[in-house]
Structures are given as C-alpha cells and as structure tokens.
Amino acid sequence: MIEEFISTYGEYLFWTLLHIFVILGVLLVSVAYLTYFERKVMAAMQRRHGPMTVGPFGLLQPLADGLKLLTKETILPTKANKPVFIIAPMLTFFLAIVAWAVIPVDENWVLANINVGILYLFAISSLGVYGIIMAGWASNSRYAFLGGLRSASQMVSYEVSMGLVIVTVLLCVGSLNLQEVVMAERSFLMNILLFPMMIVFLISILAETNRAPFDLPEGESELTGGFMVEYSAMTFALFFLGEYANMILMSAMTVILFMGGWLAPFGISGEWIDWVPGIVWFALKVSAVLFFFIWARASFPRYRYDQLMRLGWKVFLPFTLVWVLVVSGALIATNSLP
C-alpha cells in the first residue's frame, strides 16, 4: 500500500515539497534582509549609518534580531483569551506565506497555476484583517482593541479600491490567470489608461499593509504599538514576519499587474539582454517597489484617521469606479478588447 503510494505520488510529492521549501526559504531570507534594507535605506536618507556592528556592514543584524526574539519569553497576558491570542499571529504569518503559492516568478515557474489566480490573491489578502482583529480583541487591552478596530476599517476601506483597480487590469488582459496577465500583450493605449491605476494601487497597498504614512493601527505615539502591544518573542516576530512578507507579496502583485512580471522592462530585447533570466528581472522590479515603500516611510508624516478614510472612500473609490467605465469604454471604442 505504502510502496504503491510512493511509486505513484512519490516523485510528484518530492518536487512539490522541494518547491514549497524553496519558496519558504527564499521568502524568509528576503524578509530578514528586507528589514536590513529598510534600516540601511532609512539611515542613508537621514544621514546615519544604520546597522553596522554585527558582521561586515551589519549584514548579520537580521540574524541577531531573529535569535534574540526566539529566546525571549512568550508572554500570555492573564486577561487575554489565550487560544485566540496565540492563533492570531500564526494566522497573519500563515496568510502572508500561502499567497505565494500562485505567484509566478518566471515563465511556468509557479507552484500552482490556477485559473483564478488573481481572485485567490484577492481572497487571501482580504483575510489578512482577521489576524489583526483577533489580536486586538484577544489581548483584552484598550490600546490593542483600538488598534485592531482601526486597522480593520482601514484595510477593508482600501480593499474596495484595490479590487476596482484589479478589474481595470482584467479588462485589458481578459484572464484571471496570473501567467496570462503577465504575458498578455498591452497596447500603448492600455499602458496610458493603466498608469493612474498603478498610482492608486501603490498608495492602496501602503494602507493595506499598514505601512507609513498609513500606519495608524500601530501609531506608536498614540497607541504604543496598537494590536501588537501585548505580544512578545515569537508571537511578535510572526506579526513582524507577516507584515514584511505581505509587503513583498503586495510588491510582487504590483509587478505582475502593472510592470510586466518577469519580462524585461520597457519591452527591451536583443542579444545583449536576453540572457538575463526572468526571475532576476522579477526580483529587481519587486525590490524597486519595496524601495518605494521605504522611501514613502522616510518622507511622509502619518495621516490622520479622518483623512485616511476620506482618501479611501471619497477619492479613490469614485475615481476607480469611473475609471473602470473609462477603460472599458475606451477599449470598446478602439475595438481592442482581448
């Protein structure tokens, strides 16, 4: 029975597991060095050195941070609802990771090439709100509760405009499969029409991942850390990993939707450039979007909550809604629908 199982599924299982562990490994290393990258870039923008003592150029700093968090005490507040309290960070981490199953990093280089890839990503990112809301409620602390509540409202508000932006991209590519989204031929008109949507999307993902200038749920100066206030050690680290993995995920989504995924930028081709593997382009583009995340954090002051809601509901929502009709109308008029 077992031998039969191995002979039929063994090879498949081996490659799938290998693929999964490669994704996990690369993702965790990327997250670790994203924190290093963030600190170095912020330091450079503020004329400081950033981490520089642990290892050459401070390169081992993320490792040291990880080890420190691992060996700290896991605090379980007495008044907290313990099962939910522990599940919340796990859920955040889990969701930030499983979304990577459908991200194509190169042609045919994807774990699960499903027909509804975009919807899967949209679904997983819409679940992200639970980790935060559960943490806020289970901590039974006023700061955490307020942080969780704010964060939930913020994330759902910006999800609406993200969804509408995705619809405009779908109009141009005519498929929900992520590989086909990348490979679809885009005319000049489509690129012009999608450019404002890219800006909206970039701003929305800042809000969706609770990054500055929309980092109100954490708001150190008023909420002392928001929903994470009661967490320590690995439970805190999982929130942290989840947030950064989510940043990379959202950057990857931007790259796939608007920047041509693993294809060379601006459609350049030729002998001198074609040898570069697609995954290199993909990684470079994702890094560029991540740089934008950090740049925004170093440049802008935090929004006020009413301003944040106004931007989401009164600016982005009507704008993207109208733009869906503009894009579809323009594509019908020029007869260039896919």
Place this chain on the structure above:
Amino acid sequence: MSDSFLIEYLPILIFFVIAGGAAIAAVAMSYMVGQQNPDPEKNSQYECGFEAFAESRSKFDVKFYLVAILFIIFDLEIAFLFPWAIVLGDIGMFGFWSMVLFLGILTVGFVYEWKKGALDWE
C-alpha cells in the same frame, strides 16, 4: 467533468499544511528555547502604570459598523465586475450597457451616502 485543473490545487493544500506547521513550530520552539518566567505584574494588561479602570472591550463608534456594511456592498459590486471584465469582448455592447446600468443604480446609493455624510469621520 474534467479534473485536470484540480491537480493544480493540490500543491496549495500541501502548502497550507506546511505553512500552518511552520507557524506552530516557530511559536513552540520559541516557547521551549526562551526562559519562561511569568509573574502577575508582567502578565497584566499593558497600561500606563496603573490598574485598568474599566473593561477594555468597550462599546465603540457605530461608524466602524457602517464601514463594514458599506464594504460588503462594494465588495459584492466588485464580485459582479470580475467575470464582466474578462468576457466583455464577447458580450458586446449589451453587456457593457447592462453593467453601466448596474453601476448607475449603485452610484445613486453612493451619492446618497456621500450627501448624508456617512463617509465623513470626525
């Protein structure tokens, strides 16, 4: 029925199991490696040095509730837009105007909530 696309979902299921396992393993490992030394003050809820005055899960502004309802409605609207966006080339002008009417109906609601001030925060 063709099952060929189902096989694409299998890696996702396996990924779910492994990612869940990784999350549990991380917390469990930290719990074992780190020194656990709880005491009542450390485990009390975080406040500015005093005992909490009241239950922290208090009533909150009904505004948050309204945002959640409006979100459901717009989420459904987007759900209707997804299939429309990918088949628009096949269903032609009728499909286009059908969606324009649908969005028009919802825009009436949107204008109403805007004028009523449901989108204002204080």
Place this chain on the structure above:
Amino acid sequence: MLYGIAFYLFAMVLVGSAIAVITAKNPVHSVLFLILAFFNAAGLMVLLGAEFIAMLLVIVYVGAVAVLFLFVVMMMDVSFADLRSGAMKYVPIGVVVGGVLLFELVIIYSGWKFSDAMELANPNDISLTNTEALGHILYTKYFFIFQMSGLVLLVAMIGAIVLTLRKRSGVKRQKIYEQVNRKASDVIEIHKVTPGTGV
C-alpha cells in the same frame, strides 16, 4: 483517492466547525468557527469544479460578511450568560425556520434529481473556465435578475445608512474646500490702533 480524502477532510471539518458555531460559549469563538466553516465550504466548491464561486465565497463571506459579524459580536456590550438564558424560548421559531429550509432543499434536490436540470447546469463549452461561462450569460441572458441584484444592493446601502447613521453634534470637521479657499483678505482686518484708545 486523493479526491475522496480531500472531500471527507473538508466535509468533516465543515460539519465539525458548524456544530462548534452553535455550541461555543463565547460568541466570538462562534464567529471564528463560522469562518472555518466558510473556508471548508470553499474547499468543497473547488472540488466540485466551481473555482470562481469558491473564491467569491472566501472574498465575500469570509473577507466581508464575517468581518461585520465579528464587529457586531465585539460591539455587543452585554454579558453572554444573560443572552443564553432566554435562548430556549426561540426554539419553536428556530424549528419552523429550519423546517422551511429543509423543505426547500428537498424540493431543489428532487428538482435536480428527477428532471433534466442537471444537464442544463453544465456549461455548453467545456473549454471555457467557469468564470467565463458565468460571464457569458449573467449580464445578457439574466439581465433582469442582474439588475434586480443591483437594486437589492441599493436598498441594503440606504437601509444601513438610515439605521446606523447618527450625527454627533459639537465635533469639528475638516472642510477641505472651505479651508483651501480662505483668503487673507476675508479673515484678516487691519485696524489702526492709537495708544490708549483700544480697538
């Protein structure tokens, strides 16, 4: 075989979490189990080949409706023991509602079983993904039903606002248009003040 394992896994977790929804002491736990139930239902939908519906189930029910449920349950500032004490008097109405639902399910099932509706439910062209198959008929063939759902959403939107919107008085709001349009000449007056007389 894998199909069978997956089916029983999803089905068992679904039924288990559905039972937990009604037996959990804490309503927040109930909602969390409800989310688990939705999630497994989405898994079953995938097994049936309805990928699009499965994703929508997660996006709409888990991502939006259950968030609202959580808000409501978290917002209820009542002791849960009080809430449970009177639960028995709702049993008759619960039985009636459950009975009606069961009756309807039986009718639908028998309609499927003993008529040719089963074949109609399959898309004509198997090469289409089910999102495309849905898109081809939803906006044209089922035009009126589609518009009706738009009207239902409109009613829901207006209803929600009428029921929940309360204006609080005495709060300062930001009026961007007015603030930007302020000119120095409108708000500043220059008086010449001679010493000893005041303004």
